[in-house]
Amino acid sequence: MLRLAHLPSAFYAWRGREYAGARSWLLVALALLLCLLMMLSLALGSASIPLEQIIATLLGGEAESAAWTNIVLKFRLPKTVTAMLAGMALGVSGLLMQTYFRNPLAEPFVLGVSSGASLGVALVVLGAGAAGGLLLGGLNLAGDLLLTAAAGLGAALTMTLVLLVAARIPNGVTLLILGLMFGYLVSALVSLLLYFALPERIQAYINWTFGSFSGVTSAQLPVLALIVVAGLLLAAAQVKALNALLLSEDYARSLGVPMRKTRLGIVLATALLVSAVTAFCGPIAFIGIAVPHMCRGLLGSSDHRLLLPGTILAGACVALAAGLIAELPGSHIVLPLNVVTALLGAPVVMLVVLRQARGLS
Amino acid sequence: MKALETRALTIGYRRRRGDIVLARDLNLALQRGSLVGILGANGVGKSTLLRTLACMQAPLAGHVLLAGEEAAHLLPLEVARRLCIVLTAAPQVSLLNGYALVALGRYPHSDWLGRLSKSDHAQVAWALQAVGATDLAEQRVARLSDGQRQKLMIARALTQDCPLMLLDEPTAFLDYPRRLETLRLLRRLTRQADRAILVCTHELDLALRYCDELWLMSKSGVTVGSPATILRDGSLHATFGIDGSSFGVNGGSRFFDDAQLSQPLECQEDNLV
Incomplete structure (x- = not known):
């Protein structure tokens, strides 16, 4: 008979003594939790729609009311999928950065990609003249699209810069410091723009920095999905090298890891994931740094063959949960997403890390 | 050869x-x-x-x-x-067990996911035994002493089979x-x-x-x-x-003969006065 604890071993057919002590069965629990949160995210919202109506709509039928069909297909489904994709992308890129830089404080944004995105948005929202104001003032939709384009362009330019630097500089720490300094430089420029901007423009910029999963339309969703899946596949291809990197860059090289190729793979995957998420959802803090720690604590392993699927599942769960709580189901208030991720997530990570520290000493 | x-x-x-x-x-x-x-x-x-x-x-x-x-x-x-290497400081890999750490040595021989075959497992077990660290296989590396970790790093180098x-x-x-x-x-x-x-x-x-x-x-x-x-x-x-020192040539354990150690300290104080 197949017991629940055997399921991951069936998934990892090669499971051996190297996984002794790891709780790989929790991957199944995470997958079940993800299904539950997906259903909740589709079922809960300011309008109350019966569950069977939602399921019927998702299966291609029509709900009793056309408005319900509309809400589910045009609003809740894109929001749910966006949250999952963003959570996966941020969790995995955080894992890549923490392992590559061998630093538990590293996060997806250390490469400066999201700083580049925020500069793009700030230039459009705060710096643009009358044309920008007209766009943002009247047309909400065109304004959103413009923000996405500006963030995407800023992220893509920064990504090219980071890749050029990463190809030349064989040193992780140097790359880390350059990324951090670039971030400071950009935030100074943004502050400068904020200082001279009109109050309502500042409000628009700040709204973007709050982050949101509901800004992505069903037309834009395939673009986000494609980039995120490409980034995740690229990350999966680095799994073996990431395990060797746990020792050190010197040891990894001595094991035959092609460091230049691996470094570019890690940086490109992170840049793709982060720039896509930041362009479509804004700079969503916390998930990227917290989810890898949560996974290490939960799964009890540093092995990336467990951590990568773990961060994918847990990232999606955390993002969905944060999105749900931000909407405060039953009310008409929507909290800023970044407030929820940090307020609720930080204590959880503190607990996990403290438990881990006690277990080790 | x-x-x-x-x-x-x-x-x-x-x-x-x-x-x-x-x-x-x-x-x-x-x-x-x-x-x-x-x-x-x-x-x-x-x-x-x-x-x-x-x-x-x-x-x-x-x-x-x-x-x-x-x-x-x-x-x-x-x-x-x-060739394989062992460096001065054994790395701090908190959440791997001894077996997984040693198994990393199979990197150049395994597939894209680093899966271990039967012969890989045999190599790891042999290396653990060769350095006398079989009992460390299922312990978390973070809980081990420097000496135990360095032993595992030597076993890791051995499994690389160079x-x-x-x-x-x-x-x-x-x-x-x-x-x-x-x-x-x-x-x-x-x-x-x-x-x-x-x-x-x-x-x-x-x-x-x-x-x-x-x-x-x-x-x-x-x-x-x-x-x-x-x-x-x-x-x-x-x-x-x-x-003031010389090396012994008798092949015994005491190679180092330091003449200055037997000198009285007074002579240095004389210089100060």
Whole structure:
């Protein structure tokens, strides 16, 4: 008979003594939790729609009311999928950065990609003249699209810069410091723009920095999905090298890891994931740094063959949960997403890390 | 068979304003089944030599041959199948067990996910047994002592299954019994597993006792010889000699005879008055 604890071993057919002590069965629990949160995210919202109506709509039928069909297909489904994709992308890129830089404080944004995105948005929202104001003032939709384009362009330019630097500089720490300094430089420029901007423009910029999963339309969703899946596949291809990197860059090289190729793979995957998420959802803090720690604590392993699927599942769960709580189901208030991720997530990570520290000493 | 050979090797660092040369025209060779120690004062270039031999840094001139093949022409994976390394500090990998840490050595032999085959598992089990760390297999690495972790790192190097093993001061953080144990283990591995082992060390005493051959590095170059020869012809004294001390030649454990230790302290106070 197949017991629940055997399921991951069936998934990892090669499971051996190297996984002794790891709780790989929790991957199944995470997958079940993800299904539950997906259903909740589709079922809960300011309008109350019966569950069977939602399921019927998702299966291609029509709900009793056309408005319900509309809400589910045009609003809740894109929001749910966006949250999952963003959570996966941020969790995995955080894992890549923490392992590559061998630093538990590293996060997806250390490469400066999201700083580049925020500069793009700030230039459009705060710096643009009358044309920008007209766009943002009247047309909400065109304004959103413009923000996405500006963030995407800023992220893509920064990504090219980071890749050029990463190809030349064989040193992780140097790359880390350059990324951090670039971030400071950009935030100074943004502050400068904020200082001279009109109050309502500042409000628009700040709204973007709050982050949101509901800004992505069903037309834009395939673009986000494609980039995120490409980034995740690229990350999966680095799994073996990431395990060797746990020792050190010197040891990894001595094991035959092609460091230049691996470094570019890690940086490109992170840049793709982060720039896509930041362009479509804004700079969503916390998930990227917290989810890898949560996974290490939960799964009890540093092995990336467990951590990568773990961060994918847990990232999606955390993002969905944060999105749900931000909407405060039953009310008409929507909290800023970044407030929820940090307020609720930080204590959880503190607990996990403290438990881990006690277990080790 | 020669696991390692150098031809007219010059080591050092490339700088824009002229290269810094630490040693030139080195013609060294290392046979399988022998334990060789690199000895020398701080800053003389032991680590640079080791890093150059391990293909972690390029030579300024000359050639490094690994199992008869020019190292500069080999791919990273091909180098990884010919030599493995153990560095001074054992890495802190908190959430792996001992078995997983040792199994990382199978990297150059496994598939894209690093899955272990039956023979990989056999290699890991053998390496754990060879270093006497079978009982550490299912313990978290973070809970182990420095000595236990370094033992696992040597086992990890063994599972890489290379003819040549290079160690850079592997005993620096260990206590004396652990240092003795490590050197004895390395000597046993050269005999039982037919490896060529090159160890860079400051353990004069232990190196003289356990190594088959010593490479003495000084500013003037590298002197090669068996421990007995090196003791007799005075090259050890020339490399490490401090005024007022000399090395014993009787092959006993006390090589170091410091005349100054027996001098009364008063004579120094006289100078102060």
